[in-house]
Amino acid sequence: MSRSTTSTVAAPAVSAADVGPTSDHMRLAGYWACFRGIVWREVLRFLHQRERFLSALVRPLVWLFIFAAGFRQVLGVSIIPPYQSYVLYETFVTPGLVGMILLFNAMQSSLSMVYDRETGAMRTLLVSPFPRSFLLTSKIIGGVAVAMLQAYVFLAVAYYWEIEPGAPPIPLPFGFAIPHPFAGYITVAPALFLSGLMLGALALFMSSVIRQLENFAGVMNFVIFPMFFASSALYPLWRIKESSPLLYEICRLNPFTYVVELIRFGYHGQVDWVSLAVVLGCTVLFLGAAIYAYNPSKGLIGRRGGPGAGA
Amino acid sequence: MMPASVQPRDTAAAMEALSVSGVSHAFGDRKALDGVSLTVPHGTFVVLLGLNGAGKSTLFSLITRLYDNVSGEIRILGHDVRRRPTAALQRLGVVFQSRTLDTDLTLIQNLQYHAALHGLSGRDAQQRCRAALERVGLTDRADAKVRALSGGQARRVEIARSLLQRPSLLLLDEPTVGLDIGSRESVMNIVRSLVAKEGMGVLWATHLIDEIAPTDQIVLLHKGRILYTGGVPGFIGAAGADSVRNAFRKLTGTSASAESDVE
Numbered sequence A: 001m002s003r004s005t006t007s008t009v010a011a012p013a014v015s016a017a018d019v020g021p022t023s024d025h026m027r028l029a030g031y032w033a034c035f036r037g038i039v040w041r042e043v044l045r046f047l048h049q050r051e052r053f054l055s056a057l058v059r060p061l062v063w064l065f066i067f068a069a070g071f072r073q074v075l076g077v078s079i080i081p082p083y084q085s086y087v088l089y090e091t092f093v094t095p096g097l098v099g100m101i102l103l104f105n106a107m108q109s110s111l112s113m114v115y116d117r118e119t120g121a122m123r124t125l126l127v128s129p130f131p132r133s134f135l136l137t138s139k140i141i142g143g144v145a146v147a148m149l150q151a152y153v154f155l156a157v158a159y160y161w162e163i164e165p166g167a168p169p170i171p172l173p174f175g176f177a178i179p180h181p182f183a184g185y186i187t188v189a190p191a192l193f194l195s196g197l198m199l200g201a202l203a204l205f206m207s208s209v210i211r212q213l214e215n216f217a218g219v220m221n222f223v224i225f226p227m228f229f230a231s232s233a234l235y236p237l238w239r240i241k242e243s244s245p246l247l248y249e250i251c252r253l254n255p256f257t258y259v260v261e262l263i264r265f266g267y268h269g270q271v272d273w274v275s276l277a278v279v280l281g282c283t284v285l286f287l288g289a290a291i292y293a294y295n296p297s298k299g300l301i302g303r304r305g306g307p308g309a310g311a
Numbered sequence B: 001m002m003p004a005s006v007q008p009r010d011t012a013a014a015m016e017a018l019s020v021s022g023v024s025h026a027f028g029d030r031k032a033l034d035g036v037s038l039t040v041p042h043g044t045f046v047v048l049l050g051l052n053g054a055g056k057s058t059l060f061s062l063i064t065r066l067y068d069n070v071s072g073e074i075r076i077l078g079h080d081v082r083r084r085p086t087a088a089l090q091r092l093g094v095v096f097q098s099r100t101l102d103t104d105l106t107l108i109q110n111l112q113y114h115a116a117l118h119g120l121s122g123r124d125a126q127q128r129c130r131a132a133l134e135r136v137g138l139t140d141r142a143d144a145k146v147r148a149l150s151g152g153q154a155r156r157v158e159i160a161r162s163l164l165q166r167p168s169l170l171l172l173d174e175p176t177v178g179l180d181i182g183s184r185e186s187v188m189n190i191v192r193s194l195v196a197k198e199g200m201g202v203l204w205a206t207h208l209i210d211e212i213a214p215t216d217q218i219v220l221l222h223k224g225r226i227l228y229t230g231g232v233p234g235f236i237g238a239a240g241a242d243s244v245r246n247a248f249r250k251l252t253g254t255s256a257s258a259e260s261d262v263e
Helices: A002-026 A028-048 A050-074 A089-119 A121-126 A132-160 A180-209 A213-229 A237-243 A245-253 A255-267 A273-293 A300-304 B056-063 B085-090 B107-117 B122-135 B151-162 B181-198 B232-239 B244-252 B256-262
Strands: B016-027 B030-041 B045-049 B073-076 B092-095 B169-173 B201-206 B217-222 B225-231
Touching: A028 A050, A028 A132, A028 B107, A050 A089, A050 A132, A089 A132, A089 A180, A089 A213, A089 A255, A121 A132, A121 B107, A132 A180, A132 A273, A180 A255, A180 A273, A237 A245, A255 A273, B016 B056, B016 B201, B030 B045, B030 B056, B030 B201, B030 B217, B030 B225, B045 B181, B056 B073, B056 B169, B056 B201, B073 B085, B085 B092, B092 B151, B107 B122, B107 B151, B122 B151, B151 B181, B169 B181, B181 B201, B217 B232, B217 B244, B225 B232, B225 B244, B232 B244
Parallel strands: B045 B201, B045 B217, B092 B169, B169 B201
Antiparallel strands: B016 B030, B016 B073, B217 B225
C-alpha cells in the first residue's frame, strides 16, 4: 500500500527525468519516423530483389493467361453478386489471383521473418525502444505495401488483357468524377490493405511457431495451397456446392474465401459486409496471436529459446 | 549530460552502465543461466569470457529483452529492462553475433533504417549517420552496397550503427568471429577508444583469450555460472596460473584440445 503511494507521488518526477534528453524523438514524430523507416526498408529491399519481383508477377499472370484461358470454355460463371451480367472467367478469377499475390507475399515475408530471426535482423528490429506491438504491426504494414505494389502491377497488366474493374465512377466536387475503369482501382485499395494485414498477421504468427527455414515447403503444402484452392478464388462457391457439400463447408470456413470476396466486391465498387466483418475479425485475432507469440514475457520465444539459443 | 539527467531511485545502480543481479534462465529442463550477477561500470571494458554454450548468448538475449528474465534483475543505467524497456533500450547499443545488415542496401541506407528504429529522422539522422561512419573510417564507402564490403568492414558498419542512438552501454557478442587479424585489431581499437574517450561501458563477449588487455575486467561464465569477476591479475592469481590462457583452462577445466575445438 505504502509502496504504491510512493511510486504514484514519485512518478511524474521520475518519468520526466527518465525520458530526459532523448524524449523529443520518442514522441509522435519518433513513432512516425520509426514506422516510415520500417516500411521504407521493406519496399527498398523488395525493389532490389528483381527475381522476387518478377516471380511474384509471373505467377498470377501464368494463371491468368493459361489457366483462365483453358477454363473459360469449361466453366461458365452465372450472374452472382457483385456481377450484374455474365462475366468471362478471366474477370471472375482476377480478384482471386490478386488474393493469391497477397497470400504468397505474406507467406514469403513470414519466411523472411524466420530467416531474419536466424540472421539477427529480427533482433535488430526488436531491440528498438518502441513498443513491440508497434514494431511488429509496422513490419506487417511494410509487407502489405510491397504486396499492394505487386497487386497493382498485376492489375495494370490485366487491364491490357481487357480485364477492367466494374466499379461505377466516383463523383468528385465541381462536377468532376473518377471515370469508370479507374474508380475500381481506388475502391479495391482498402480491401487490399485489410486483406494484406490479415494474411501478414497470420504469417507473422506462423513465423514464431516455425523454427526452420526449410519448412517453407511445408508452408506451401499445408497453408498456401489448401487456403488457395479451398476458397472462392478459382470457382464460385455454388459450383463447389454442386460437386461437394463438404468442400463447400470447408470453403466457407476458410478466411481466405472472405479475403477474395472482399477484393472482388471492392474491385467492383461494392462492400460485402460479411466478408469485411470476417476479415476484420481474423485480422484482430491473428495480430493478437502474433503479438502474444513475440511478447518477451508471455510469448513463445522465451520458452523455446529463440534465435541462437544454443550458445 | 545523459547520466546527469538520469535520476533512478537506486543511486548505486546509476553508477553502472549495466547491472545484472541474480539472473537465472532455463529452457525446459536445461538451465542456461544460474544466478548470474555482473556489472559494467561507465568507461570500462568488460570481457565476458566463456566457451560456446556457456550462456553468453542467452544473457545477451535477456539484456536486449528478446525475452524476459524470470528471476533476478537487469538494469541499464538504472532502468529495469523488464519494467521500463523503452528507457533501458534507448541507451543500449548492440552488435549481434550474426550479420544483421541488409546486404542489398547501401551503408547509409542501413544506418538510416536503424536511426528510424530509434525514432530519428531528417537532418539529425543524416548527421548522426555520417558521423558514425566517420567514426569507423568508412565515410568514403557510404553509398556502397554492404554486399561489396569485407567482413571486417561490415562489422565496423554494425558498430557505427549501434552508436547512432548515442548509447551509454555497448554489447558485442563475439564481434571478431571470422575476421582476419587486421580487421580484428581495427574493430578492437574502435571499441576501446569508445571506452577511453566517451566513457562508454562495453560488455564484450568472446571465447578468444588474446582479446583480453591487462586493464580489462573479466567475467568468466562457464555452464551458466559465473566463476570469476575482477581484474586480469586477480584472474591469474585466483587460478594460481602463470598466464590468462592457463588460468582460463584451469578454471573451466578444459584441456588444450577442447579449446582448439572451440577455435
